[in-house]
Amino acid sequence: MILLxxxxxxxxxxxxxxxxxxxxxxxxxxxxxxxxxxxxxISTMAMDDATSDIIIEYPQPLEFSGTGEIVDGKVHLHVVCGAEGNQTVSGHLHWANVKNFYVNAYVLPLTHR
Incomplete structure (x- = not known):
């Protein structure tokens, strides 16, 4: 396992x-x-069209956890984020900025070049 x-x-x-x-x-x-x-x-799928992403930006501090995969060098992450007031949001991650803390990713490689 590799820590990033x-x-x-x-x-x-x-x-x-x-x-x-x-x-x-x-x-x-x-x-x-x-x-x-x-x-x-973070995006989720539209109720009437699973091929359509609804992307929402959350410009606030969030607790951050998730899992994902690497396929042909491309990263695909699903996350759950905790916000003020014990609110959560989840879905497919498009971007996330680290400012005051850190994010650790624990990676289990399957193949190398």
Whole structure:
């Protein structure tokens, strides 16, 4: 298992993708994500059209957890985020910014280049 850390000032999807490329990891599982972000964009499917994404941006501090996969070098993450007032949002992650904390991704590689 490999630990990839996303530090303050970094974006989650870009950083994880870049680090996976540096390690030549093409396929694998992102077994766990944990940390906190200061904003993100998450999508869910439209009720009447499963092929249509509804993307919503959340410009606030959020507790952050999730899982995902790496297929042909592309990262696909699903997350659950906790907001003020014990509210949660979840779905497919498009971007997330780390500012005051960090996000750790625990990766189990399946193939390398």
């Amino acid at each position: 850390s996303v530090a303050s000032g970094e974006e989650v999807m870009e950083t994880i993708s870049r680090k996976l490329e540096e390690l030549d990891i093409l396929d694998g599982a992102i077994v766990s994500l944990i940390g906190a972000v200061e904003g993100c964009a």
